[in-house]
Amino acid sequence: MALFDYKDLSTLSDIDLTIYRYINSNSEKVIYMRVRDIAQNAHVSNSSVMRFVHKMGFSSFPEMKAYLQNITNHESLMPPLKFIDESNFPKDISNRLQIVTDLLYQADNIILFGIGSSGFLAKYGARQLASIGFNSSSVTDPFYPLESRLQNTSNTVLLCISNSGTTSEVLGFLNGVVNNDDVKIVAITGNETSPLALMSDYSLCYVEPDYRIHYYFDLSSKMPALYLIEALIHILFARIDK
Structure with a gap:
């Protein structure tokens, strides 16, 4: 499943593709991670991760994580709210x-x-x-x-x-x-x-x-x-x- 609405992956550099594949395969973990965690696991630099974040159209790393949380519908991030009836x-x-x-x-x-x-x-x-x-x-x-x-x-x-x-x-x-x-x-x-x-x-x-x-x-x-x-x-x- 493509996580980002990015039309032309061929324009991404090899480093960008490495980050993309890592996030795509570990989206449920990434929403808990810091920039340096992703960089360490994808074997790239922190600055490479931030350039990728901006290239994907996000103004900040937390904004990207919020996006990932929404599209993966991660249920364990917040327990379902039980309203009284x-x-x-x-x-x-x-x-x-x-x-x-x-x-x-x-x-x-x-x-x-x-x-x-x-x-x-x-x-x-x-x-x-x-x-x-x-x-x-x-x-x-x-x-x-x-x-x-x-x-x-x-x-x-x-x-x-x-x-x-x-x-x-x-x-x-x-x-x-x-x-x-x-x-x-x-x-x-x-x-x-x-x-x-x-x-x-x-x-x-x-x-x-x-x-x-x-x-x-x-x-x-x-x-x-x-x-x-x-x-x-x-x-x-x-x-x-x-």
């Missing part, structure tokens, strides 16, 4: 979102809680809710004295975000408020049978495997949880915007 959520997710939206709409206080990467979602969700006029805040410290803070408040909704729903620090944090009648707990979790979901009054669940490396580092996708947070915000905004 209905299969990531239970069939009654719309009803659950409406119920939780009603809770949030009537709440005097909304607190979003998460630790680690879920803490970033908590901060984001709290900021977005505040932007549309709700009294919202985030907590990312599992040792935060939430019980003391809630002593002079009522009608609070605590949105707790955890993919596994089993993190001991998260469960310990909830133990202090689970019996508080003025607090409704909503779990956003990837495990509907987790202790977090069972401790909560309501749960917004999704399907996403818990993926960790070195035990502590959570690489699980946060897209489903983010989608649910976004859905709540947009439903609430549509209600107050009427």
Whole structure:
């Protein structure tokens, strides 16, 4: 397969043809290589490789590599993107979102809680809710004295975000408020049978495997949880915007 749209190979020098044949035979490797790697493997000079790049009509070596990546459709360079769809959520997710939206709409206080990467979602969700006029805040410290803070408040909704729903620090944090009648707990979790979901009054669940490396580092996708947070915000905004 000819990789370059070059009409007349007979005009190429012997060195150019050597580089051409090497790249043509090793296109899947070349997209990872440097100029000097190609030069060394093709037994030519670095300057010869760059002259060949320009002769092929590219302004730079990275531009040529991008071209090779596209035409060879190299799948291992970037894993296929998996976008969430209905299969990531239970069939009654719309009803659950409406119920939780009603809770949030009537709440005097909304607190979003998460630790680690879920803490970033908590901060984001709290900021977005505040932007549309709700009294919202985030907590990312599992040792935060939430019980003391809630002593002079009522009608609070605590949105707790955890993919596994089993993190001991998260469960310990909830133990202090689970019996508080003025607090409704909503779990956003990837495990509907987790202790977090069972401790909560309501749960917004999704399907996403818990993926960790070195035990502590959570690489699980946060897209489903983010989608649910976004859905709540947009439903609430549509209600107050009427």
